[in-house]
Amino acid sequence: MSGVKGWCPGALRPMESGDGWVVRVKPRGAMLSRDQAQGITDAAERHGNGLIELTGRGNLQLRGVTPDSHAPLIADLRALDLIDPDIATETRRNVIVTPFGGDATDALVRDLETALAASALPLPAKFGFAVDTGPTPVLTRDPADIRIERAGSGLILRADGMGSGAALGSPQDAVALAGWFLERGGAIGGRGRMAALVARGIAPRADIAAPTAAASATPGPTPQGMLAGIEFGQVPPDTLRRLGRLGTLRLTPWRMMLVRGARHLPPMPGLILTADDPRLRLRACPGSPCCAHAHAATRPLARDLAALVPQGAVLHVSGCAKGCGWPRAADMTLTATPQGFDLIRHGCAHDVPALRGLHPDQLPKVL
Ligand code: SF4
Structure with a gap:
């Protein structure tokens, strides 16, 4: 087994990234039991760099896995019933599920x-x-x-x-x-x-x-439990452990998790608990120093700019033109380049920019 650059990753076929292999885990039914939440967190810390991401398809990505740690990681995840029998089955099993x-x-x-x-x-x-x-x-x-x-x-x-x-x-x-x-x-x-x-x-x-589309879900109480946003889709290990102790977790494709049966969630690092939190308007890949392809740090900049993003709009800050953090169009995208940030309006990280080579100090004015 070797990591494959540019491949749509799974757990059995990881993808190479700037910080090692990315291992994408697809929990069955888009759900994590308490034991699975504890176990996957322990495995991410033991065999990777502890970074756990909730993807746009409601899967969990573990980062910083190495050629040596991949096999023991898979063994731990298999014991938690989080691994398919083979690559073909894993590739086919792409199911997103309403948390409601x-x-x-x-x-x-x-x-x-x-x-x-x-x-x-x-x-x-x-x-x-x-x-x-x-x-x-x-x-x-x-x-x-x-x-x-x-x-x-x-x-x-x-x-x-x-x-x-x-x-x-x-x-x-x-x-x-x-x-x-x-x-x-x-x-x-x-x-x-x-x-x-x-x-x-x-x-x-x-x-x-077909039914017509309903309004987007937002963090807060629901009849099924508490819906919590995950800042940048990255859930700190201790936060995932604590959430798992509060109830079964339903993973969504909106970088939110539903804690089934919960009526209240205490504040925790990386959690967004209210619908008006400006961090809900942000998207950003791990950027520098996590990814070797990044030309700049992304998430601190996105946080600094959050208050300037209008309600309902999306700001995407990308460490390079690949745009892993939001592979779709955003109202505003800032793509880091060796010459500074390019600003793309209503496009993806690789689209033609409206402005090029911006210094971070210029960004509040142009946004
Ligand atoms: S978009 Fe971000 S995470 Fe993806 S390769 Fe570029 S810098 Fe790395």
Whole structure:
């Protein structure tokens, strides 16, 4: 096993980064039990550099793993039931889950993951599923190719890119739709997304209107527990341990965790507990000195600029043009270069900048 540069990482196939290997763990059902929360934190400190990140797909990334520490790390994670049997199964099991579903959602996700594992479908690494079966939809803006949603009193299966879906009989239907995607030429050279196939005019049967998108979730109390934001998506080890002791954790793709059953959370390092916290508007990769590719420190600068970011807008500070911290467009992106910061408006870290080579002292004025 060796780390692969630029690969979409998993746990069994890590990716090389500036601070060592990145190991991405996909907890089953997007949930962590108390023992798993304690165990993964211990493993991150023992076998990596202790940095734990919550990704835009609700997975956990452990950083600073080495060629020597990878095998013992995987053994520890396997003992916690956090590892798939092989790389193919791990690659296929991309499922994001609403934190607001109940036991029926948990059972549905379990069955979907079991069916996916058994399917042997050679799906592209970025191909994924969204189980959005809570009282209102919350995942419509998050990346997924096949969506299970609530429509009226039943559930529908919807191909991403379509405005309607078909009645869901069982989770196996979602796997069948993934097979249909492959049969219809959706993946070429191991890459491809459902929305692109639909845009080519190739669409599955669909006769039930999809629900409309609901408002974004924000930190605070919910009927299912307390939703907590994670600053920059990086959760300090002791914070994860303490959260795990308070309840089962549901991981979301919004850099937030739901602590099931909790009615209150005490302040902890790295947690965002209120909807008006300006840090919710920030995105930033680890930057310098964590990543060898970074041209500048990112998170301290983002914190300094937070108060200047209007409500509802997103500021992304990236250590280089790769844009790992937010691989999407942001209202404002600052990309560090050897000559200073480039400012990109309404684009990604690698897009053409409106201004180049800015000194940090100039940034408050241009933002
Ligand atoms: S975007 Fe940030 S984390 Fe990614 S390679 Fe560049 S500096 Fe490193």
